Amino acid sequence: MSLAEPIVPLPDRKPKLQTRNLGVVYQRDGTGIAALEDINFEVSDGEFVCLVGPSGCGKSTLLNALGGFLSPTTGSVAIDGETVTGPDRRRILVFQEHGVFPWLTVEGNIGFGLSKLTRAEREKRIVHYIEMVRLQGFEKAYPSDLSGGMKQRLQVARALAVDPDVLFLDEPFGSLDSITRVIMRGELLRIWQTERRTILFVTHDIDEAVQLADRVVVLSSRPAKIQDILTVDIPHPRNISSPRYLELRDELLKLIGLAYEI
Amino acid sequence: MKLPRWLRPVLFIFALLVIWEVAVDLHPGQILPGPVAVLAALVELLQHGLLLKYVVASLFRVTWGFMLAVALAIPLGLILGWYGRGEMAFNPVIQILRPISPLAWIPIAILWFGVGDLAAVFLIFVGCFFPLLLTAMSAVHNIPAVYINAGRNFGLGSREFIARVLYPAVIPQLLDGMRITLGVAWLVVVAAEMIAVNSGLGFLIVDARNAGNRYDLVVAGMVMIGAIGLVLDLAMRSLERIKSFQWRSSET
Numbered sequence: 001m002s003l004a005e006p007i008v009p010l011p012d013r014k015p016k017l018q019t020r021n022l023g024v025v026y027q028r029d030g031t032g033i034a035a036l037e038d039i040n041f042e043v044s045d046g047e048f049v050c051l052v053g054p055s056g057c058g059k060s061t062l063l064n065a066l067g068g069f070l071s072p073t074t075g076s077v078a079i080d081g082e083t084v085t086g087p088d089r090r091r092i093l094v095f096q097e098h099g100v101f102p103w104l105t106v107e108g109n110i111g112f113g114l115s116k117l118t119r120a121e122r123e124k125r126i127v128h129y130i131e132m133v134r135l136q137g138f139e140k141a142y143p144s145d146l147s148g149g150m151k152q153r154l155q156v157a158r159a160l161a162v163d164p165d166v167l168f169l170d171e172p173f174g175s176l177d178s179i180t181r182v183i184m185r186g187e188l189l190r191i192w193q194t195e196r197r198t199i200l201f202v203t204h205d206i207d208e209a210v211q212l213a214d215r216v217v218v219l220s221s222r223p224a225k226i227q228d229i230l231t232v233d234i235p236h237p238r239n240i241s242s243p244r245y246l247e248l249r250d251e252l253l254k255l256i257g258l259a260y261e262i
Numbered sequence: 263m264k265l266p267r268w269l270r271p272v273l274f275i276f277a278l279l280v281i282w283e284v285a286v287d288l289h290p291g292q293i294l295p296g297p298v299a300v301l302a303a304l305v306e307l308l309q310h311g312l313l314l315k316y317v318v319a320s321l322f323r324v325t326w327g328f329m330l331a332v333a334l335a336i337p338l339g340l341i342l343g344w345y346g347r348g349e350m351a352f353n354p355v356i357q358i359l360r361p362i363s364p365l366a367w368i369p370i371a372i373l374w375f376g377v378g379d380l381a382a383v384f385l386i387f388v389g390c391f392f393p394l395l396l397t398a399m400s401a402v403h404n405i406p407a408v409y410i411n412a413g414r415n416f417g418l419g420s421r422e423f424i425a426r427v428l429y430p431a432v433i434p435q436l437l438d439g440m441r442i443t444l445g446v447a448w449l450v451v452v453a454a455e456m457i458a459v460n461s462g463l464g465f466l467i468v469d470a471r472n473a474g475n476r477y478d479l480v481v482a483g484m485v486m487i488g489a490i491g492l493v494l495d496l497a498m499r500s501l502e503r504i505k506s507f508q509w510r511s512s513e514t
Contacts, residue, residue, distance in 0.1 A: 113416040
C-alpha cells in the first residue's frame with residue numbers, strides 16, 4: 001500500500017477526523033528535528049483507532065497535533081471537515097498520568113467542564129458518570145486517596161462528562177499494573193459501547209491494540225510515518241486465544257519489526 | 263515508659279531550663295541571667311504594660327510590611343512567571359536587588375520615612391518582596407503541563423483559567439514561600455526596631471542594654487521573639503493543612 005494514499009473510510013460511516021500531509025518539526029538548539037512526516041489517515045465517526053509504534057517515535061506528538069495542542073509544521077488536521085486550530089472541549093485528551101486535578105474531589109473533577117450547566121443538570125451528569133466509571137462512594141474523595149486505576153477512570157469520566165465527539169487517550173493505562181490494565185480495557189470497551197464516541201488511543205502495547213481497536217495505525221520510528229493500517233475484524237467480546245486474534249497479533253508484531261521469539 | 267507525643271518536647275525544654283538555671287547559679291556573674299530572672303523580667307514588663315505594647319507594635323509592623331509585599335509581589339511574580347518575556351526583562355534587576363540585605367536599606371528608609379513605623383514597615387516590605395516574587399515566579403514554572411493543557415482543553419476563558427487552574431496549582435508552593443518569608447519578616451522587624459523606631463521588641467533589647475545593662479530584659483525580649491516566631495510559623499502551617507491546599511504533599 002502506498003503511504004501517501006488516504007485510507008478509504010468504512011462505507012457506512014462518515015469520516016470524523018482527517019489528516020492531510022501532517023508533519024511536525026521540532027526546533028531544538030537551532031536545528032529542526034522531524035517528529036512526524038506526511039501523515040495521512042481518516043477516522044470514521046464512532047470508530048476506535050489505536051496508534052502503535054516504537055517508543056519515542058512520535059505517537060504522543062501525533063495525538064497532540066490531532067487534539068490541537070501543537071500546531072503542525074506542514075499539512076493539517078480536520079474534524080468534521082473543519083480545520084483544527086487549537087484545543088476544543090468537543091475533543092478531550094486523556095493523559096497518561098497526573099491528569100486529574102489533585103485539588104478537586106472526584107465530584108469536582110467530573111464537574112470541572114460543566115460550569116456552564118445549571119446546578120441540577122451538573123449534579124445529574126456527575127452522578128451518571130460516577131456510576132459509569134464505578135466510583136460510587138468516592139464522590140468526596142481527593143485523587144490522592146484513589147488508586148492509579150481509579151484516577152484514570154476519573155479522568156475518563158471527566159472527559160466524557162462534557163459530551164465530546166472525540167476522545168484522545170495517550171497511553172492512558174501505561175502506568176498501571178498489568179492486572180488493572182486488563183480490567184481497564186474491559187471498562188473502556190463497555191463505556192465505548194454504551195456511549196459511542198470516536199476514540200484515538202495511543203499505546204505501545206500490541207495486545208492492547210488488538211484487543212481494543214477497530215483499526216490499528218502502525219507508525220514507523222522517528223520521524224514517524226504511517227507504515228501500515230491493520231483492520232481488526234474480530235467482533236467484541238474478543239477471544240484472545242482465537243486463531244484470528246493470534247494471527248493479527250503476529251502480523252502487528254511483524255509490522256513493528258519484532259521477532260517471533262525472544 | 264510511654265509518654266504522650268507532646269510531652270517529650272515540653273520535658274526536654276524543662277530539662278534545658280533546669281540546666282540553664284543550675285549553670286548560672288554555679289557561675290554567678292555577668293554571663294547570662296537565669297530563667298528565673300528572665301521570668302521576673304517578663305512579669306515586670308507585663309506589669310508596666312510594656313510587654314503587650316511592644317509585642318503589638320512589632321506585630322503591627324510585620325503585618326503591614328508582609329501583607330503589602332504579598333499583595334504586590336505575588337501577583338507580579340505570577341504574571342512574570344507566566345509571560346516569559348516579562349521575566350527576561352525584569353530578571354537582571356531582580357537579581358541585583360535581591361542579594362541586598364534589607365538591613366542595608368535602613369539609612370534609606372530613615373531618609374525617606376523618618377524614624378517611625380513607616381520606616382520599619384518599609385524595611386519589612388523590602389525584606390519580603392523579593393523572596394515572595396521569586397516564590398511566585400517559580401510556582402508558575404512548576405505547574406505541571408498536564409494541568410495547563412487540561413484547563414485549555416475544557417475551554418476555560420482566561421479569568422476562569424486563573425481562578426480554577428492557575429491559582430489552585432500554585433497555592434501550595436505560595437503558602438510554603440509565605441511561611442518562610444514571614445519568618446524573614448520577623449527577623450527583619452527586630453533589626454529594624456533596633457535602629458529605626460523607639461518601640462517594639464527589637465527596641466526593648468537595645469534599650470534595656472543601653473539604659474543600665476538590664477540583661478534580664480534583653481533575654482526576656484529574645485524569649486518573646488522566639489515564642490511569637492513559633493506561633494507565626496504554626497499559624498502558617500495550619501493554613502497548609504487545609505485539604506484542597508495540601509495536594510502537593512501526596513500528589514506530584
